[in-house]
């Protein structure tokens with residue numbers, strides 16, 4: 001028997017959740033899919049594959065030993081990013097998780113410090129608590145609002161200065177832009193300005209987890225440097241919407257990057273002939289970044305279709321859909337996120353008759369009642385049209401099961 005999720009077995013992405021989906025799939029009697037099945041994988045923008053131009057860059061980029069700072073392609077990428085971000089310098093790192101880990105550690109140089117982070121932030125929830133294990137930094141959460149911001153009066157009250165031996169000192173505030181768990185929301189400039197005032201007043205630093213910063217820049221139609229003038233450091237992922245296989249970059253002052261380079265080596269992230277990875281990253285910036293707006297348009301199309309056909313079964317916050325991430329909330333008590341994903345990934349006989357084709361959609365259960373769909377470079381307009389067709393059918397079927 002064939003099912004759409006078989007391919008996902010080999011993908012280690014959010015393994016626990018996928019295991020659950022796969023297990024559910026296994027328990028059900030599925031109709032074998034026809035050979036011309038269209039599978040639209042909207043689980044994540046991390047599944048994007050390198051473009052031909054990226055493969056070409058892997059072969060043709062000059063390389064050297066980057067631990068000796070002798071890889072010309074890495075140097076080119078770092079200089080390009082420093083300029084794009086309006087920062088002194090940048091450093092290529094293996095992953096976004098390591099980029100955030102290094103950045104926070106570089107800002108929090110002594111013991112007895114804490115960093116204030118959003119309660120829904122990737123740093124707090126999805127980085128294995130690395131900062132407490134390896135960095136000796138306490139992460140102190142402040143409640144995230146639905147738009148990815150938080151109450152700055154609350155933050156102001158949380159900040160702890162020297163003097164009380166019961167408390168660590170607050171050294172850093174971390175932001176996430178776009179905000180993954182808040183559905184790809186873009187932080188408003190007014191919020192960034194207020195954060196900047198607060199950090200200045202209390203002599204704190206600010207780090208932005210900008211794994212999807214370029215999606216924010218595209219949404220705002222601003223240069224990344226415009227957004228980053230309010231923060232001390234940033235982390236950007238190449239392996240998400242930019243379609244590269246590996247890599248992230250962090251940026252900040254010369255001092256920050258010098259320290260980050262030292263920390264990267266300590267954490268085992270010093271790499272050698274990685275022009276083969278930096279080359280594709282340059283291609284991502286030059287060729288995929290200008291196309292990110294398409295992912296945003298398509299996300300909005302799908303969100304609008306769900307909104308207009310929601311039938312009281314599902315709900316999307318249409319105004320909140322700004323970039324390439326769409327959160328679909330289950331409204332009926334007898335349907336949860338696992339069941340919705342499970343149903344979207346299979347094809348029934350009735351459905352095949354009516355739609356006259358087999359369409360499987362892969363989404364990610366993000367919580368009990370929320371499914372995340374993410375648009376990316378590997379999804380074209382035709383697949384978006386099929387996604388909408390399938391979603392309408394499944395939502396109606398769910399509504400009819402009253």
Ligand SMILES: *Cc1c(COP(=O)(O)O)cnc(C)c1O
Nearest residue numbers: 095096097098122180209211237
């Ligand atoms: C993906 C991501 C990261 C980094 O994750 P890696 O898998 O280590 O690259 C950090 N923050 C956010 C918001 C992300 O989406």
